[in-house]
Amino acid sequence: MxxxxxxxxxxxxxxxxxxxxxxxxxxxxxxxxxxxxxxxxxxxxxxxxxxxxxxxxxxxxxxxxxxxxxxxxxxxxxxxxxxxxxxxxxxxxxxxTTNVTHFFRENHHFEHLKSTFLPPLLDAAKRGGRVRIWSAGCSIGHEPYSIAMTILSMLPDAGRYDVRILASDIDPNVVATGRAGVYGESALASIPAEMRRKFFRSAGGRSRDGEAEFEVVDAMRSIVAFRELNLNGSWPMKGQFDAIFCRNVTIYFDQKTREKVWERFCEKLRAGGYLYVGHSERLSGPALSAMAYDANTSYRKKG
The missing domain is CATH 1.10.155.10 (Chemotaxis receptor methyltransferase CheR, N-terminal domain)
Structure with missing residues (x-):
């Protein structure tokens, strides 16, 4: 650019x-x-x-x-x-700030969660373990709720365990939309029919475009927390994450800023944790020494 x-x-x-x-x-x-x-x-x-x-x-x-x-x-x-x-x-x-997003965007990342990454984590959660996933640059909530649907399809009572998703964005307007969890019917088109029935219910209203509106169910709300956060500011979160999603966000940064954000993500990941990036993004700079390219724009922290 x-x-x-x-x-x-x-x-x-x-x-x-x-x-x-x-x-x-x-x-x-x-x-x-x-x-x-x-x-x-x-x-x-x-x-x-x-x-x-x-x-x-x-x-x-x-x-x-x-x-x-x-x-x-x-x-x-x-x-x-x-x-x-x-x-x-x-x-x-x-x-x-352009917010282009939809549910299960770049679906191969959610398939990787379901088939490879989540099974041992959720088994550990049932034995008292802790699971933390961060959606950095969450926009209006499609990404964190897609993660939540993936988790709940595997562990329906995930809210009973220490399983949480942090959803953050710099824009307070999109954070508020995500927290409200209400979407027009057309926005749900990319969600499999079974998941739509299970994880959304009628909100009883209509959008400005006249569409019927649907809201996320309580099981989704119970494991997703929305916060305003500037990736180039302070990060108040304590502890490390098992996985971080930051997709199609750093394309708006210059090289120096981008590499610093990658490095900070690496520090926030536990050993063996995954960083999922956008289809046009590739890690560079100091983070590369600690991360191994896995596949399909996914990086695993070494150790």
Whole structure:
């Protein structure tokens, strides 16, 4: 990804004041505005914006300008540049974060859980053992609930044991959606029919699109906990995880940030634990010395 170089030489004043391409010209946006927004996104979340993303930024943030009655992106940059305005800063982050997800996405990871990884863990849980799985970058909850369905299909009373899934994301809006656990009928299309019947019930309402809504059952809620967490900030969790899912998240980071996150994941995994990454991601940096590539974008911690 051609990332914006935020720490390079100073651009000329004329270049910074140059207008960038916008869809309809409703709001003025200069290269300086784009760079300021990109810099704040990097500072807050470690995410790089490519130089070609000006139209994306314009379309995603125009709504925020309308909400505040602003006339230009320069005014918006002044608004979010105030670090005391954490609410709008988070709204900007949420608007610029793409959340593409569905239940059982990249299903080979869940097949690996079911066939290889979970059986000995769940047997140990029935004897008093501890099972911890982390869905890092959980978006609106499809991934952690897919993990939960996999576990509950093997151990229906998992909630009675020390089996827990941590679901975290930097965006408070998607965390709230995941915690609510309510989805339109079309969102359940990728879930096998038997699982849909077992793990979802009617929520009694309809979505904005007129779809019937369904909510996760209590057995799912009992083993999944949602939390706001910045992967480039502090991690307050104690103890290690048996498995970590972080798929299609680090593609938005630069190489240095990506390798640091991999290294921290490695430290949070127990020996023999698994890290599941996205189809276009590959581990690099210090973490490689402690992790062994297993198969299908899965890495096992050595030891």
């Amino acid at each position: 051609g990332a914006l170089k935020l720490d390079g030489g100073l651009a000329t004043k004329a270049a910074d004041n140059k207008k960038v391409g916008t869809p309809n010209g409703e709001f003025a946006m200069t290269e300086a505005d784009f760079k300021a927004i990109a810099r704040m996104l990097y500072e807050d979340a470690g995410i790089f914006l490519a130089e070609t993303k000006s139209t994306f930024v314009y379309s995603r943030l125009s709504k925020r300008l309308r909400v505040h009655g602003l006339n230009s992106f320069a005014e918006y940059c002044e608004l979010v540049g105030n670090k005391n305005n954490t609410e709008e800063r988070m709204a900007m982050l949420a608007a610029l």
